Amino acid sequence: xxxxxxxxxxxxxxxxxxxxxxxxxxxxxxxxxxxxxxxxxxxxxxxxxxxxxxxxxxxxxxxxxxxxxxxxxxxxxxxxxxxxxxxxxxxxxxxxxxxxxxxxxxxxxxxxxxxxxxxxxxxxxxxxxxxxxxxxxxxxxxxxxxxxxxxxxxxxxxxxxxxxxxxxxxxxxxxxxxxxxxxxxxxxxxxxxxxxxxxxxxxxxxxxxxxxxxxxxxxxxxxxxxxxxxxxxxxxxxxxxxxxxxxxxxxxxxxxxxxxxxxxxxxxxxxxxxxxxxxxxxxxxxxxxxxxxxxxxxxxxxxxxxxxxxxxxxxxxxxxxxxxxxxxxxxxxxxxxxxxxxxxxxxxxxxxxxxxxxxxxxxxxxxxxxxxxxxxxxxxxxxxx
Amino acid sequence: xxxxxxxxxxxxxxxxxxxxxxxxxxxxxxxxxxxxxxxxxxxxxxxxxxxxxxxxxxxxxxxxxxxxxxxxxxxxxxxxxxxxxxxxxxxxxxxxxxxxxxxxxxxxxxxxxxxxxxxxxxxxxxxxxxxxxxxxxxxxxxxxxxxxxxxxxxxxxxxxxxxxxxxxxxxxxxxxxxxxxxxxxxxxxxxxxxxxxxxxxxxxxxxxxxxxxxxxxxxxxxxxxxxxxxxxxxxxxxxxxxxxxxxxxxxxxxxxxxxxxxxxxxxxxxxxxxxxxxxxxxxxxxxxxxxxxxxxxxxxxxxxxxxxxxxxxxxxxxxxxxxxxxxxxxxxxxxxxxxxxxxxxxxxxxxxxxxxxxxxxxxxxxxxxxxxxxxxxxxxxxxxxxxxxxxxxxxxxxxxxxxxxxxxxxxxxxxxxxxxxxxxxxxxxxxxxxxxxxxxxxxxxxxxxxxxxxxxxxxxxxxxxxxxxxxxxxxxxxxxxxxxxxxxxxxxxxxxxxxxxxxxxxxxxxxxxxxxxxxxxxxxxxxxxxxx
Numbered sequence: 001x002x003x004x005x006x007x008x009x010x011x012x013x014x015x016x017x018x019x020x021x022x023x024x025x026x027x028x029x030x031x032x033x034x035x036x037x038x039x040x041x042x043x044x045x046x047x048x049x050x051x052x053x054x055x056x057x058x059x060x061x062x063x064x065x066x067x068x069x070x071x072x073x074x075x076x077x078x079x080x081x082x083x084x085x086x087x088x089x090x091x092x093x094x095x096x097x098x099x100x101x102x103x104x105x106x107x108x109x110x111x112x113x114x115x116x117x118x119x120x121x122x123x124x125x126x127x128x129x130x131x132x133x134x135x136x137x138x139x140x141x142x143x144x145x146x147x148x149x150x151x152x153x154x155x156x157x158x159x160x161x162x163x164x165x166x167x168x169x170x171x172x173x174x175x176x177x178x179x180x181x182x183x184x185x186x187x188x189x190x191x192x193x194x195x196x197x198x199x200x201x202x203x204x205x206x207x208x209x210x211x212x213x214x215x216x217x218x219x220x221x222x223x224x225x226x227x228x229x230x231x232x233x234x235x236x237x238x239x240x241x242x243x244x245x246x247x248x249x250x251x252x253x254x255x256x257x258x259x260x261x262x263x264x265x266x267x268x269x270x271x272x273x274x275x276x277x278x279x280x281x282x283x284x285x286x287x288x289x290x291x292x293x294x295x296x297x298x299x300x301x302x303x304x305x306x307x308x309x310x311x312x313x314x315x316x317x318x319x320x321x322x323x324x325x326x327x328x329x330x331x332x333x334x335x336x337x338x339x340x341x342x343x344x345x346x347x348x349x350x351x352x353x354x355x356x357x358x359x360x361x362x363x364x365x366x367x368x369x370x371x372x373x374x375x376x377x378x379x380x381x382x383x384x385x
Numbered sequence: 386x387x388x389x390x391x392x393x394x395x396x397x398x399x400x401x402x403x404x405x406x407x408x409x410x411x412x413x414x415x416x417x418x419x420x421x422x423x424x425x426x427x428x429x430x431x432x433x434x435x436x437x438x439x440x441x442x443x444x445x446x447x448x449x450x451x452x453x454x455x456x457x458x459x460x461x462x463x464x465x466x467x468x469x470x471x472x473x474x475x476x477x478x479x480x481x482x483x484x485x486x487x488x489x490x491x492x493x494x495x496x497x498x499x500x501x502x503x504x505x506x507x508x509x510x511x512x513x514x515x516x517x518x519x520x521x522x523x524x525x526x527x528x529x530x531x532x533x534x535x536x537x538x539x540x541x542x543x544x545x546x547x548x549x550x551x552x553x554x555x556x557x558x559x560x561x562x563x564x565x566x567x568x569x570x571x572x573x574x575x576x577x578x579x580x581x582x583x584x585x586x587x588x589x590x591x592x593x594x595x596x597x598x599x600x601x602x603x604x605x606x607x608x609x610x611x612x613x614x615x616x617x618x619x620x621x622x623x624x625x626x627x628x629x630x631x632x633x634x635x636x637x638x639x640x641x642x643x644x645x646x647x648x649x650x651x652x653x654x655x656x657x658x659x660x661x662x663x664x665x666x667x668x669x670x671x672x673x674x675x676x677x678x679x680x681x682x683x684x685x686x687x688x689x690x691x692x693x694x695x696x697x698x699x700x701x702x703x704x705x706x707x708x709x710x711x712x713x714x715x716x717x718x719x720x721x722x723x724x725x726x727x728x729x730x731x732x733x734x735x736x737x738x739x740x741x742x743x744x745x746x747x748x749x750x751x752x753x754x755x756x757x758x759x760x761x762x763x764x765x766x767x768x769x770x771x772x773x774x775x776x777x778x779x780x781x782x783x784x785x786x787x788x789x790x791x792x793x794x795x796x797x798x799x800x801x802x803x804x805x806x807x808x809x810x811x812x813x814x815x816x817x818x819x820x821x822x823x824x825x826x827x828x829x830x831x832x833x834x835x836x837x838x839x840x841x842x843x844x845x846x847x848x849x850x851x852x853x854x855x856x857x858x859x860x861x862x863x864x865x866x867x868x869x870x871x872x873x874x875x876x877x878x879x880x881x882x883x884x885x886x887x888x889x890x891x892x893x894x895x896x897x898x899x900x901x902x903x904x905x906x907x908x909x910x911x912x913x914x915x916x917x
Contacts, residue, residue: 049470
């Protein structure tokens, strides 16, 4: 493949090939294939329980994988300007969807998250997340030379509106994820670290203290935000699955947790993976995401475009926080929150949104040196050790 | 105020901060995943490991027909940890097992084994499979079935859901059966069916509430059939009422009235062998003894011979005989026949204790001569009658076949007296109270009984009676003894309003003997024993 493009080739395709992070691209591809496998093992049980054809979820997931792969590749070839325009349009659409969902959305387990669009169920919050990050990054970098503050105020305003709409559903998990990712953008954009650290500590400490210290708060919070997590049933089943899987698992298809947890194919996919293929697979999944984050931030450290650094950094943070909340829930490190594991969980909106995020990350982490130079000189000044 | 290049440089620097932060976060997650993976494995499913009970032995009749056996069955239990949606699963189960109680509560237990339904049918198992819930599990369990249904249910008995004997042979021979040994009964299921059919028909014709009966082989004491009606299906004994489960043949005790004249007449013949049949008894006036007055049901109002007293069932005559025998001798004779104590050798645990006069006054001697003031179980009476109307030897009734075991027999009256009793019993059928019992060629002899039941307020209730007949055939050398008892029959138009032993039980015995003749292929014979 590498032979297909000469470094002297100046075509769009050749420029993309030599500038994109091919290791991360391969990691995303591996995650998508792994996801297909996990949906294949976890979803037939769930589908049969709710009286759907056994391969209903698998079929839908597989059909969506093609467009998603195309979206990853296509977005990764776009320049920052186009990504920004696309993100603005997507954010407008997603916010409209979030408003609509409050009035017309179907209620599933006590929360209104789903919108029916052209016969398909769409979850606008999944698309609001990456779009808001890119738009925030654009807003805080935009006003060079005009005014330093209006862009930041606009960014804070957009964040507040989005989080308010999410909390109205209610969707605490997405609110926390989006807030963490916006905070990452703010840190990169130069927010005082003391302020960021203080805010983080105060927010987290307050949440944790209230949650653990007062049983009635804990119970009310649980029931208010997510009625399904009113007891510890789900987390107990998840831990039981992971410990029975041990290091090498009980074997693909032999797991039991998918039969016990109503949403195992989405919110507890890591437990399914750990039970059937052991901690080895859990580590492999975490390693793939860690690889993407590590390489992504390393390449951004050499980024020459402030918008690309902020947007790419924010999207990487969003990806990392999503993985951390899913894995943290499954491993009982944080209160159970129904969030998907990007690429591995079933869920059309989540898969498409994860693909958009991945494509944008690959685009923002491309190294835009002067084409035609040797590989060594592609590295911008002072960036790579 | 930063210049753009400063902010870019700062942003580049801070990516390292995020990189390290996420690296730390993922490290924690990976360590936690390793920790959870190294926990001891959680409790395994299905820890309930009670050893499967071995196959229980069969119960068969004398000819080998299957009366009780184990078949491969299955039971349903739940592993609640595997059940994701207890409420909907419980609803689906409730449609299959409508009477199984609160399934939701069972499915929500924090356990790995909860019985849901024992011994389910294949159709139910299929319906459970169609729910498709992996937490619903089947366990193979032998299931006790009774191919003959309710036939001989009180003798065969039944088991609990775990296959432990609760009644009848199932209980008395639980050890052997649980060890897988078969138990062969003396019952002949064909005779059993004939007996239950005839008692049932008599009960229906005369709107009776219950009945009992037995067929004994006189030479061995083997019980060829033993019935207690109404009956029940032993496979579903738990669902049957206590009244249906009550064993009227061996556990219930009844005042059987004039059937006791068999014993009091034999006692008189034993006490006065020379006078014997030549004795005369004046039955023209009711017999007064203290505040008691003994009357006859159909007074002959003349002086009767011993044979006539028996033939016409005179209470006065029987009392006069008993008076001459005396209290001590009569009591001793009844005791020798085993009528005053519970049957000692009956192997099953359902044995009734006779009700005898306490204290035994002289008036008691007069009343027990015609069966008042003494209550025994029907099988107990049949056993004693088999001795008196048979060869004078008392044999404990047998229900389980003991190949090669000697028959323990005790002479309780002289052979001559027994011979005389055959003749008297035959007279009852040819010219006395049991003409309806006669079957040409089978020389049935016997005695009817019609006893008023004790009333609710003391004394006797003339509207509630027990009608019975005890008979032997062939009368010149009896081989079989038959007892049929019907509880609270009501007279019909065809019986001119009568519901006496002669009207109710005697014809039932006649029809039973006809069936027995066919089943056992007994050729008809002449009155003196020669071929017809």
